Every structure is written in structure tokens, then in C-alpha cells.
Amino acid sequence: MPLIPQVGRKKIKLRLLLGAIIGILWLGIILHLFPVYWMAITSIKPYHELMKMPPTWFVHKPTPYVWRLIFSPFRVPGLTTGNWILVPLKNSLILTLGIMVIQVPATAFVAYALSKLESPQWERIMFLFFIGTMLLPFQIALIPRYLLLQCFPFASRVPPMIPFTNSRFPRINLLDTYWAVILPSAYSAFSVLLFKGHFDSIPDELINAARLDGAGEFSIFGKIVLPISRPVIAVVSYFSFSGAWNQFMWPLIVFKDPNLYPLPVTLYNIQNMYLATGYASELAEQAQEISSLEQPMGWNLIMVASIIQAIPIFIMFIIFREELMRGIKLRGFK
Amino acid sequence: MQIPRGWEATRPHPLCNSEEKMAKEPPKQRAKYVKRIKWVFYAPGFSLNLVFGWYPLILGLIVGFQAYYLIRPSEFVGFTNFQDIFYDSLTPIVFRNTLYYTALQIGLVFFVPIIISILLMEMKKSTIRIMMILWFIPIAQMAGIIIWKWFYSVDYGLFNGILTTLGFPTSQWLNSARIAMLCLVLPGLIMFGPGLIYIATLQNIPQELYEAAELEGTSLWQKIWHITLPRLRPIIAMMMLLSIIGNMQVFTQPYVMTGGGPGSATYTIIMQVYTLSFTNLQFGKGGALALILFLLIMVLIIIQRKYFKENIDV
Numbered sequence: 001m002p003l004i005p006q007v008g009r010k011k012i013k014l015r016l017l018l019g020a021i022i023g024i025l026w027l028g029i030i031l032h033l034f035p036v037y038w039m040a041i042t043s044i045k046p047y048h049e050l051m052k053m054p055p056t057w058f059v060h061k062p063t064p065y066v067w068r069l070i071f072s073p074f075r076v077p078g079l080t081t082g083n084w085i086l087v088p089l090k091n092s093l094i095l096t097l098g099i100m101v102i103q104v105p106a107t108a109f110v111a112y113a114l115s116k117l118e119s120p121q122w123e124r125i126m127f128l129f130f131i132g133t134m135l136l137p138f139q140i141a142l143i144p145r146y147l148l149l150q151c152f153p154f155a156s157r158v159p160p161m162i163p164f165t166n167s168r169f170p171r172i173n174l175l176d177t178y179w180a181v182i183l184p185s186a187y188s189a190f191s192v193l194l195f196k197g198h199f200d201s202i203p204d205e206l207i208n209a210a211r212l213d214g215a216g217e218f219s220i221f222g223k224i225v226l227p228i229s230r231p232v233i234a235v236v237s238y239f240s241f242s243g244a245w246n247q248f249m250w251p252l253i254v255f256k257d258p259n260l261y262p263l264p265v266t267l268y269n270i271q272n273m274y275l276a277t278g279y280a281s282e283l284a285e286q287a288q289e290i291s292s293l294e295q296p297m298g299w300n301l302i303m304v305a306s307i308i309q310a311i312p313i314f315i316m317f318i319i320f321r322e323e324l325m326r327g328i329k330l331r332g333f334k
Numbered sequence: 335m336q337i338p339r340g341w342e343a344t345r346p347h348p349l350c351n352s353e354e355k356m357a358k359e360p361p362k363q364r365a366k367y368v369k370r371i372k373w374v375f376y377a378p379g380f381s382l383n384l385v386f387g388w389y390p391l392i393l394g395l396i397v398g399f400q401a402y403y404l405i406r407p408s409e410f411v412g413f414t415n416f417q418d419i420f421y422d423s424l425t426p427i428v429f430r431n432t433l434y435y436t437a438l439q440i441g442l443v444f445f446v447p448i449i450i451s452i453l454l455m456e457m458k459k460s461t462i463r464i465m466m467i468l469w470f471i472p473i474a475q476m477a478g479i480i481i482w483k484w485f486y487s488v489d490y491g492l493f494n495g496i497l498t499t500l501g502f503p504t505s506q507w508l509n510s511a512r513i514a515m516l517c518l519v520l521p522g523l524i525m526f527g528p529g530l531i532y533i534a535t536l537q538n539i540p541q542e543l544y545e546a547a548e549l550e551g552t553s554l555w556q557k558i559w560h561i562t563l564p565r566l567r568p569i570i571a572m573m574m575l576l577s578i579i580g581n582m583q584v585f586t587q588p589y590v591m592t593g594g595g596p597g598s599a600t601y602t603i604i605m606q607v608y609t610l611s612f613t614n615l616q617f618g619k620g621g622a623l624a625l626i627l628f629l630l631i632m633v634l635i636i637i638q639r640k641y642f643k644e645n646i647d648v
Binding site: 126 | 393402466483494585635
């Protein structure tokens with residue numbers, strides 16, 4: 001409570017101010033959480049209630065029939081051949097966990113080496129090498145990265161000729177594999193910054209004392225640094241998870257096969273098809289056949305998918321809340 | 335523990351308190367070992383950043399000067415792509431839209447999490463935790479965008495519903511070229527703020543500073559201006575930089591909510607790059623546009639660095 005003085009709290013003016021602040025904060029919280037509430041009630045509204053204008057604030061007759069479609073053979077035309085929502089959920093989990101599993105250790109190593117092992121004259125250059133890709137607008141690499149994945153490791157549409165022969169270099173096409181999304185996101189400069197902010201705050205004496213005892217750098221890292229780094233590992237894991245989970249543009253570009261689409265792309269596609277009138281009735285008919293309910297389907301389907309997309313990131317936040325609440329130490333670029 | 339060779343002589347006597355000096359000057363052998371082992375630490379991040387970070391970034395500088403073919407290798411074509419971009423009637427529109435979007439984001443949305451974080455610090459210890467959790471609960475980006483699209487819906491949307499109930503004329507929202515861009519920015523006000531980043535710095539400001547200021551009879555605004563903000567400055571500077579870089583490259587929000595419409599009122603540079611390269615397969619032209627965007631962002635970064643220093647000047 002730094003701004004408002006402790007002593008004069010009973011003064012009417014300060015009381016009003018404090019009341020106003022509390023009011024603003026609670027109003028903000030309500031506004032922040034309202035979309036979640038709206039998703040939930042929209043997913044169970046019956047059709048005639050969905051199409052009511054003005055919309056109803058509560059559900060009068062909850063009909064959760066769309067939720068039953070999750071485990072049914074229902075499929076969205078033009079999308080997955082398997083289950084319409086579980087397959088994208090699986091894809092999203094594979095991509096996100098793949099990115100996390102590589103990113104968290106790799107960036108921790110880099111940040112530790114930058115913070116504790118680098119010699120002073122190289123420190124600045126190495127720091128710029130590892131952070132620079134974040135400071136430069138990355139979309140300039142959009143096309144080369146696509147070409148690189150298409151024709152790994154040459155970044156052109158056709159690999160060059162092997163000198164003095166008539167054949168071309170062998171290449172790997174990584175497009176339409178999970179690697180196309182995992183590899184480019186596996187390194188994150190932001191995670192390095194987060195880790196480095198923490199490692200810089202560990203006193204050098206602690207590490208040098210261990211060195212005097214003859215401990216190798218890896219055992220110092222594993223036995224001394226890691227145990228006191230749990231909070232920052234949690235924070236980096238959370239950020240890497242949410243970054244990967246929300247990826248939309250890159251999967252949209254590199255995946256042509258709908259069976260590989262992660263949730264955001266699927267969600268976008270379902271929503272797009274629903275708004276294109278031809279599909280809407282087709283989807284609705286199919287849903288009626290499966291759930292044998294005599295009502296057309298509105299935005300329920302999209303909302304169910306939205307909620308399924310929102311839940312994992314929500315769970316991650318709850319798991320790591322303690323560490324996140326303590327705050328995130330960042331030191332800027334200097 | 336086994337003492338490596340070369341250490342016996344320099345190891346301090348338990349009674350001799352020269353450990354600090356030791357820490358500052360490790361023996362040469364150790365230095366050599368550290369020099370080698372650090373590359374083992376660097377290796378995974380270094381190779382990933384090199385192959386998928388710097389390599390495409392540098393290639394990005396030349397893609398714009400090339401023409402790409404399906405079966406032949408690409409070849410250099412000089413400034414042809416840039417000429418095409420220059421004479422394209424969409425180019426000024428996408429640049430204007432992108433700059434407008436970034437200005438709205440920085441002007442309206444960027445400061446909200448900062449204000450919220452400062453206000454949150456005023457709460458009692460018991461309420462601050464629950465309030466922070468509720469404020470910073472994340473909502474998945476695509477889900478958030480889509481629910482707002484449904485809010486904006488002209489025929490069945492929530493906003494028009496509220497307007498009708500209150501007896502106001504309904505609005506076109508995303509279908510109106512005039513306010514569509516503003517509608518794209520509004521969700522950011524309550525949805526995707528990175529407030530947690532500021533909390534740590536705020537928590538670390540020493541309480542005594544405020545108490546001292548109080549004794550001098552400083553007003554509320556002066557306390558924020560002279561004590562809180564200078565200490566947040568490095569983080570604000572960094573977040574603003576990242577925000578400018580990120581918003582100039584905006585794609586998802588307009589792509590999902592409006593598809594660039596109505597007309598081309600929300601059509602952004604990266605959407606155009608996307609269409610040119612991945613729909614029309616004109617990689618050279620897309621690369622040229624991306625390069626122009628790159629230069630524009632670099633100019634903005636230089637301006638921002640010049641006028642928004644990271645140093646604390648109290």
C-alpha cells in the first residue's frame with residue numbers, strides 16, 4: 001500500500017479514492033472474466049435462445065447436446081478425418097509439449113553460460129547473438145523460414161547442384177510434419193532473458209565456492225543452480241507453453257494437411273465454415289443425426305471448441321500461479 | 335571431494351580469509367576448462383538460434399531481390415519486386431492501416447496493465463492475491479478473438495443487443511470501415527495484458543521511499559511520477575519496444591475477425607505478405623514487402639530508443 005498514506009486513511013477524500021480504486025479493479029475483473037462466462041452459456045444455449053435479439057444473459061433451458069458431440073463420429077467437412085476436436089487437441093499438445101521440452105532446457109543452458117561462464121570481452125557479442133533475433137522484427141524471416149523447412153537445409157525451392165555432377169543435393173521436406181512448428185519455436189530469446197534475469201541475481205561467490213571445491217560446471221548447474229531456480233523454471237515453462245499454445249499463423253502456413261492442424265487453426269476454420277452458409281446447414285444436419293435433437297446448431301459448436309482451447313492454458317496458470325504471482329524478474333536489455 | 339591438479343597450491347588455508355580474492359582470480363587451468371565447457375552449454379540454443387533464427391533472418395534480406403520458380407532455382411532480379419510493390423495500389427493502404435493499428439495499441443492498450451499493476455499494489459495483503467489471480471487469468475488467444483467476434487456480430491451480437499435494450503441505434507462494428515480498426519484493438523483492453531511482468535518490479539520498490547515522500551507531504555500523483563514510474567522505466571521501455579515490434583507485425587486479430595475488410599480497412603502489411611507469398615506464391619514480392627516493413631520497424635525502434643531511455647534518472 002505505497003501510494004495512499006497509512007495514517008490518513010480515515011479522511012473522507014482518501015476513503016473515496018480507495019473505494020474508487022477497488023471499484024475499478026473489480027469492474028475490470030468482471031469484464032475480464034465475462035467472455036469466459038459468455039462462452040460457457042453460449043455453448044449450452046438452445047438454438048432459439050441463441051438467435052434471440054437482444055441476447056439473454058442467462059440460459060433458460062440448458063441443452064448441452066453439442067458437448068456430446070466431442071466423443072461422437074461427428075466431423076467437420078474439409079477438416080480432420082478423425083475426431084473433429086480430439087485430433088486437433090492432440091496435435092496442439094504434441095506441438096506445445098515438444099516446444100517446451102526443447103525450449104526450457106536449451107534456454108536455461110544458454111542463459112547460465114551467458115551469465116556465469118562468459119568472459120567479459122565476449123559477453124556483449126554473445127548476448128546480442130542470443131537476444132538479437134527477438135529485437136529484430138522476425139516476420140522478415142517468414143518466407144526464408146518456410147523455404148528452409150520445405151527444402152532443408154537449403155532455403156530455396158530447389159536444392160543446388162552438387163558440383164561436377166548432374167544431380168542435386170539431397171534435401172528433407174519438413175513441411176507437414178510436427179517438426180515444422182517445433183523447430184523454429186524451440187529457441188526463444190525471451191526465455192533466455194527470463195532465465196538470465198534470475199541467474200544474474202545468484203551471487204558469483206556461491207558458484208566460485210563450489211568451483212574451489214572442484215565441482216564441474218555441470219554439477220554446479222545441476223546441484224546448486226537448478227534447485228534455487230524452480231520459480232523461474234515455472235515462469236519460463238508457463239510462457240513457453242502459452243506462446244506455443246496460441247500459435248496460429250505459423251501452423252496455418254506450414255500445415256497443408258488438416259489432420260495436423262492445432263486447435264487455433266481448427267477453431268478458425270470451423271468458425272469460417274460456419275459463417276459460410278452452405279456448410280452451416282450441412283454441419284447442423286449431421287449434428288442432428290448424431291444427437292437426434294430436432295434443433296439446428298448455432299454458435300454452440302464454436303464455443304465448445306473455444307472452451308476446449310482455453311482450458312489447458314488456464315490449467316497451466318493455476319499450476320504455476322504461486323511462481324507467477326511472485327512476479328517475473330526482467331532486467332531490460334542492458 | 336577430489337581436488338583437480340593445479341589447485342592444491344592455490345587452495346586457501348582455512349584460517350587465511352582470502353577466498354574473495356580467489357574467487358576473482360581463478361587459476362588458468364580452470365579458465366581454460368570454463369572456456370571449453372561453456373560451448374557445451376551454448377550448443378543446443380546456439381544451433382537452433384543460428385539455423386532457425388539468424389540464417390532465415392539474413393536470407394530475408396535477399397529474398398526480396400529474387401524471383402522464385404517452381405522447378406528452376408531462384409535468380410536475382412534486382413529491384414523489380416520493389417517496383418511492383420511501389421506501384422501496387424494496396425501498398426499505401428496496408429502501411430497506413432498497420433501504423434494506425436500500432437498507434438491505437440500503444441496509445442490505448444499498452445498502458446492498461448501498467449495502471450492496473452500500480453493500482454493492485456494499493457490493495458490489502460489479503461485481497462491482493464486473489465485479485466491478481468483473477469486479473470491475470472489468461473484466456474487463449476483464438477478463443478478470445480472469436481468470442482469478441484460474436485460480441486460484435488451485427489444481427490445477434492451482445493453489443494448491439496445492449497444498444498437496442500438501452501434504446502440506442504445499433505452500430506455496424508466490424509462491418510464499418512470507420513471503426514473496424516478500433517474494434518480490433520478494444521479486446522486488448524481487458525483480455526491480453528502482460529501485467530505480471532510489472533508486478534515484480536513494483537513489489538521490489540522499497541517502502542521507505544514512499545514513507546519518506548509522505549513526510550514531505552508529496553501528493554499521490556507526484557509519488558507515482560517520481561517514485562513508481564522511474565523504477566518501472568526499464569521494463570516499460572522494453573515492453574514498449576516489444577509491443578511496437580509485435581504490433582507492426584499484426585496478423586491474427588485482423589485475419590480472424592475481419593479478414594482485412596470491410597474493403598481493405600483492416601488489411602495489414604503482414605496479411606499482404608502472407609497473401610503474396612503463400613496464396614499467390616510470389617515469394618520475391620512478399621519478401622520485398624517484408625523487407626520494407628523491416629526497415630520501417632528499425633526506424634521506429636531507433637526513434638523509441640532515442641526518446642525513451644532505459645536508464646533510471648531519479
